Amino acid sequence: MWLKCLHQGMRTVYIFIFALVFLTACQTVTSPRSGLTISSPTLVAPTQPVPKATAVPPTATAQPTSTPRPTPAPVTIGFDTVVPDEMRTAVAAVVAEHPAQFVLTDTEAELRLTVQEEAPIGQWIFAVVAPFPTFADDISLAEVQAAWQHGSLILTPEMDTILHGWWGEPATTATIVAPETLINTLWQTQTTYDEPVLSILPFAQLDPRLKVLAVSGHSPISVNFDAESYGLKLSVGWERAETANPERIDTAVSQLSTLLTRPLTNRHDDQLTHITMTGPSGLSRAVADRMEKHGYQYPGEEIAPIMQAADIAHMSHENAFAPDCPDPKPTGGTTFCAQPKTIELMKWLSVDVVELTGNHLNDWGKHNFSFTLDLYDEVGMQRYGGGRNLEDAGKPLLIEHNGNKIAFVGCNPVGPFNVWATEDAPGALPCGDYSFNIAQIQELVAQDYVVVGSIQFVEHFQYNVFQPQRDAFMGFARAGASIVHGAHGHHPMGFAFSDDHFVHYGTGNTFADQMFSLGTRQMFVNTYVVYNGRLLSIELWTGMIEDYARPRKMTSAERIQLLQSVFDGSDFSLGK
DSSP states (O other): OHHHHHHHHHHHHHHHHHHHHHHHTTSOEEOTTTOOEEOOOOOOOOSSOOOOOOOOOOOOOOOOOOOOOOOOOOEEEEEOTTSOHHHHHHHHHHHHHOTTTEEEOSSSOSEEEEEOSSSOSEEEEEEEEEESSOOOOEEOHHHHHHHHHTTOOEEOHHHHHHHHHHHOOOSSOOEEOOGGGHHHHHHHHOOSTTSOOOEEEEGGGOOTTEEEEEETTBOTTSTTOOGGGOSSEEEEEEEEOTTSOHHHHHHHHHHHHHHOOSOEESOOGGGEEEEEEOOEEOOSHHHHHHHHHHOTTGGGTTTHHHHHHOSEEEEEEOSOBOTTOOOOOSSOOSOOOBOGGGHHHHHHTTOOEEEOOOTTTTTTOHHHHHHHHHHHHHHTOEEESEESSHHHHTOOEEEEETTEEEEEEEEBSSOOGGGBOBTTBOEEOBOTTSHHHHHHHHHHHHTTOEEEEEEOOOOOOSSSOOHHHHHHHHHHHHHTOSEEEOTTOSSBOOEEEETTEEEESOBOOSBOOOOSSHHHHEEEEEEEEEETTEEEEEEEEEEEEETTTEEEEOOHHHHHHHHHHHHHTSSOOSOO
8 A cells, every 4th residue: 555655656756847847948047157148949830931131232331522622833933134044044944844833934923033142042253354465453343333334344235134133224325245246346446455445244154365354352263262252243042922922932942942953153163173384494503503592492482372272283394303413503504404302392382284395304314304204203293295205295184173174285396306205215295297286186175175285386585476486386276275385485475366265475484594684584374264164264473583593473563564565476456
């Protein structure tokens, strides 16, 4: 009985447990570990097809519309009438290369190039000129401006326009001539050496046939030129229109400053070469005697500043240095040598180029001339007109300086026979019939060299020139030599021009003891100014030899006396 009851009780328990499980099967269970609620899945039989999900295209987000900025108009650039043509051209070229930033205009401009002393961006240098045979060396700025007011200048149309904008309307109008006729007009109008007919030219338009007058002591062709102290310079800068946007104009000025890579000027120091050339010298006899007594600098103390300042300093030394040269005597014969120690004078003077066309080079033997060539090489002095043999003597001396190509050539037509170089012996180059020299000059000119030619001609103790010398020197000039320099002349001689090619038939002595006449004491030191590949102008320093050795600067009266004599002996005349 109790077994039956036990069986029924267990059955009841099983039913209870089953019901409990069934009732809790669909309830939510919480995991005590994670705290997450987990749902048990419930299976439901579908009663209808489940529709497929359809993708909904995304809705485009509207972007804000930007308004394009207008491109700024180019800054307008203009020129005052005072601005020289070359300066206009330089600025206009930059403007044309950058049309988005700048444009030229002839009307109201935002930026105008005009006279501007306070903040200049460029300077134009001008020179007062007269025909080459003129006594005057200097003029004041007030005198130049008075000449403008009184209408006594002869000007090109461009220069007249510039002066109108710079100095204002004159009381009397200047004489206006075409640029190509200006030089001839000046020469024809001036009739005397002491009453110059004046013009004004931009620096780069100077010509050897015109003498440059210093303005209140300052000359633009001088190697020591100081632009800040010079009165005849035009400073230009930007003038802003009152209505222009300041920020826009500041930007334009800054851009133009960057784009104008070269200084706005017509006188570039890095295109200038000053060549200073002297006459015959011999460091022997009385000259050497004075060096022994007063020091090796004594003969050259007054010409030293000119020689030392030159870019290329020339000296025609007609004697050979010889180790066995005896101590000097104030007087003696005409067989010359120089003691090697006297080269210290040449070194102190900063001589760069030695001319070797002289007729005393082999007086002390060819071996001593060879020694002399070695000595020049040792101290770094270059040479031309002579050499170790005929081939060496015939080589031109080629120098490049500041973009200028300079060639020196020279020869000796008069001997003596012993001085001429041969195929295997040193000496001066013989001229022969000059055909070699003429062809050489023509070839060098074709290669854009400014050629300097020297001829050791027979000596004439007078100011005017004989026809054979004229033919030889003018032959060099017509072949293309820009400068034909008579460094042989113990007596000053006249000048000549072949177009713009300059000839000086004789300079007079430099270091020599020939005190027996006024003419052998008078002397020139010529400085040739080469600019941008051509001979631009000439400066003449005049001296008087004292104490058998030492040139000094002439007084004004002495200078006029020399110039009068030399101009009268020259191959030109005024008033024609």
